[in-house]
Amino acid sequence: MKTAENLSTINYQLSTNRRFVWRIVDFAIAGIFIYAGALKAIDPVQFASDIDNYKLLPWPVSVALAFFLPWLEIFCALGLVFRFLYRGALSILSASIVVFTLATIAAKLRGLDITCGCFGHASQHWSFPSHLATNLAILTALLVLSFKATSRNRLQNAA
């Protein structure tokens, strides 16, 4: 009996530790997106110019996105922190990283020498490989969090 109780306690502890670790990841990712979103929200004029430099969208659309995207990032990041609209937040953040990464690769292939705009003008001196590596690391973390959230959701629905 005592052995079973001890095992149960150990399992509970491990489960709690794992949840704690994943919450740290939530907070770390949220911190990155709140920082990135705030930098772009402070200077939407520059961000509109950064989007326009990709030469993919008409100028009015670049302006609209420059106002909208930073706040979307911030609200999604807050969703990660407070576990509010969590899966939706993860999906939007994942999609935004994928789109920015593909746009950066496309610009590079077209020979455009531009800044990603991901962290406003703070990242203007980053090299292309640095941008790519950072985006892929963040995307990996988001996808893992999404997978865990989906699994948890399925278990809850099955119960």
Added chain:
Amino acid sequence: MKSSLVGQAVILAALALLPAAGEAIYFRDKISWRSAIAPSEMVTVEQARGWGDTAIWVDARPEDEFATDHVPGAISLNEDQWNELVPQFLAVWAPGKKTVVYCSSLSCNASREVAHRLRKTTEPPMENVFVLEGGWEAWLKKKR
């Protein structure tokens, strides 16, 4: 909150729209929805001509286009040869002067980029740097 993934995404997008709309109103004088250049930084040919000798004309087009023809008295300054050409601009510039940058037409970006770079050339940032609306094409039309 038990709602679908799409529903959650829609709610987040709707929440983000509110401060985004507020910012768009707050920044309405600093950004033009029609053009990449703020209205306060754009001048017409007539306005720029009216400044007479207080204006320095800067041609942001490639060297060969400048050599073919340019605004009389204009200085060539493009991004490709920036370090080579900027000293000749700084030699004629003075704080009270207005700088008018032009490239080929309304749709080219070179004048915007050169104007932006010029503003950052000095400390404190250079003031009275403008982009010519319509560029070289507009100058030619007014010349006729």
